[in-house]
Amino acid sequence: GENVEQHPSTLSVQEGDSAVIKCTYSDSASNYFPWYKQELGKRPQLIIDIRSNVGEKKDQRIAVTLNKTAKHFSLHITETQPEDSAVYFCAASSRYGGATNKLIFGTGTLLAVQP
């Protein structure tokens, strides 16, 4: 069935270092890959997304890369700051008939940025 695996489950970095979170997906029909940030007790918030016709996308300190052949996608955060500390979830969309966007989520990565 549909599955998204995410690694690592926890990641601790020093402020200013880079952080990389990796995901793999099983459904070759997936065509949309968002990343969500969830702070403790709050809603998941979209931080960046990428579509299958693009290999890389960047937004300030955040970038996402996609390798459709290998079914891998990754989140890169540069110059990390303490406020980047949160749980990050990757997700992949799975089509159902003519509708889209049923997201399958990874298990999350707890990122801790040490000042």
Place this chain on the structure above:
Amino acid sequence: DTGVSQNPRHKITKRGQNVTFRCDPISEHNRLYWYRQTLGQGPEFLTYFQNEAQLEKSRLLSDRFSAERPKGSFSTLEIQRTEQGDSAMYLCASSGRDSLSYNSPLHFGNGTRLTVT
């Protein structure tokens, strides 16, 4: 705030009782999703509506769970005969229409935290 609104924020109930949650999506969004999230896990898909039509239900959704979106606006999720294993955060999300067959982002509400004692 014109985001996705969920009520109540917290619900404590005794095992065997019925509970109902409400979700008000972003007004121009025609798609509405229910997810469940337990501690340390990612959101788990439960069901999906396009306008008033329920187009997909997860195989994980037992017959004690029912969702409605009668007028294509707000939605309710009811759990009958609650069990302790139902304790979780129930998240609602909405998204707009696709354009050029591209997916549109999901916007989540703050969720309803259910505790079954």
